[in-house]
Amino acid sequence: MRWYRGYESQVEEDALLAARTAYKVGGPARWYVQPHDETTLAALLRRAADRRLPVHVLGGGTNLLVADGGVDGAVIRLPLRGFARIERQGTRLTVGAGFSLPRLVKWSLAQGLAGLECLVGVPGSVGAALRMNAGGKYGELGARVVSVRGVEWDGTPFRFNRDACGFRYRDSDLKDRLVTACELDLEPAEPPHGEALVRRIIAEKRASQPLDRRSAGCVFKNPKLPGVPPAGKMIDELGLKGLRVGGASVSTLHANFVVTDRWATATDVLGLIRHIRRHVYRERGVQLDLEIATWGVRQEELAV
Numbered sequence: 001m002r003w004y005r006g007y008e009s010q011v012e013e014d015a016l017l018a019a020r021t022a023y024k025v026g027g028p029a030r031w032y033v034q035p036h037d038e039t040t041l042a043a044l045l046r047r048a049a050d051r052r053l054p055v056h057v058l059g060g061g062t063n064l065l066v067a068d069g070g071v072d073g074a075v076i077r078l079p080l081r082g083f084a085r086i087e088r089q090g091t092r093l094t095v096g097a098g099f100s101l102p103r104l105v106k107w108s109l110a111q112g113l114a115g116l117e118c119l120v121g122v123p124g125s126v127g128a129a130l131r132m133n134a135g136g137k138y139g140e141l142g143a144r145v146v147s148v149r150g151v152e153w154d155g156t157p158f159r160f161n162r163d164a165c166g167f168r169y170r171d172s173d174l175k176d177r178l179v180t181a182c183e184l185d186l187e188p189a190e191p192p193h194g195e196a197l198v199r200r201i202i203a204e205k206r207a208s209q210p211l212d213r214r215s216a217g218c219v220f221k222n223p224k225l226p227g228v229p230p231a232g233k234m235i236d237e238l239g240l241k242g243l244r245v246g247g248a249s250v251s252t253l254h255a256n257f258v259v260t261d262r263w264a265t266a267t268d269v270l271g272l273i274r275h276i277r278r279h280v281y282r283e284r285g286v287q288l289d290l291e292i293a294t295w296g297v298r299q300e301e302l303a304v
């Protein structure tokens with residue numbers, strides 16, 4: 001008997017994922033699940049947990065590498081209907097995890113609310129941005145969070161206040177959970193508040209990132225070790241800009257970005273990442289940790 005019996009219209013078998021990720025590479029998901037609402041989501045998670053099926057959650061696919069062999073298990077995508085609501089009460093926003101982060105930034109500025117400008121130019125969904133504590137040198141999403149709601153993999157609901165989320169650099173304690181919504185607290189601001197910072201960040205990104213190419217943003221986290229430069233600077237200093245494996249190459253604009261050509265495979269991207277990690281470890285003695293998420297990839301495929 002199918003584990004998703006009764007929910008057939010919300011589950012697709014052997015669904016292609018490549019087009020749903022920013023790298024546009026990788027194999028299919030055994031089951032691609034788009035639950036209509038939170039009750040269905042919890043019910044399907046319970047069933048998957050009972051059968052010990054692996055479960056992943058997909059946002060905009062802008063920080064993710066799916067292996068060519070695909071994902072053995074269920075990939076849950078929160079559909080806009082049901083998971084992308086936004087409500088405002090004064091300076092507080094309640095936002096669904098499926099809401100687009102770029103839209104949220106634009107919407108909050110148009111509403112005369114400040115605090116999310118630092119996230120301009122970060123693609124993807126609010127759910128993943130919470131899990132990754134998305135941000136940059138001007139700030140991070142976690143700083144604006146009041147609480148986060150979601151479900152554990154067995155379908156049990158949770159609600160964490162900000163402290164319990166454990167926000168840190170490109171990481172949080174939400175990473176082994178499924179986020180469905182959050183409450184944010186912003187600040188009232190008269191336009192043109194924030195516009196100068198938004199313009200500055202956009203100009204900086206245009207000048208330093210390959211925004212016209214397929215990428216998943218920064219591949220590696222910046223090592224938080226005294227005296228060690230950011231990952232991109234190290235990779236650049238080691239002369240790896242432009243290095244190519246098949247259809248994947250190190251961006252010539254930003255050395256922490258891997259860009260993919262139309263013919264690239266996930267194996268190309270993995271091969272390039274492994275080469276960079278090994279080279280940096282050999283030359284600098286630093287182990288670079290991945291910022292991107294990987295699905296269907298074995299640890300040894302990335303070993304230094």
Ligand SMILES: Cc1cc2nc3c(=O)[nH]c(=O)nc-3n(C[C@H](O)[C@H](O)[C@H](O)COP(=O)(O)OP(=O)(O)OC[C@H]3O[C@@H](n4cnc5c(N)ncnc54)[C@H](O)[C@@H]3O)c2cc1C
Nearest residue numbers: 059060061062063064124125127128129134135179217293
């Ligand atoms: C050009 C470019 C620039 C970028 N610049 C930045 C930047 O400046 N700062 C920055 O932080 N990031 C940046 N990124 C990376 C990326 O946009 C962010 O990490 C974003 O938050 C990923 O969102 P997503 O919805 O696409 O996540 P996905 O790629 O779909 O998923 C990423 C991870 O989040 C998990 N996830 C997805 N949805 C949920 C959910 N509802 N609950 C729990 N976990 C979930 C996934 O399982 C996966 O592990 C950039 C990417 C690109 C392509």
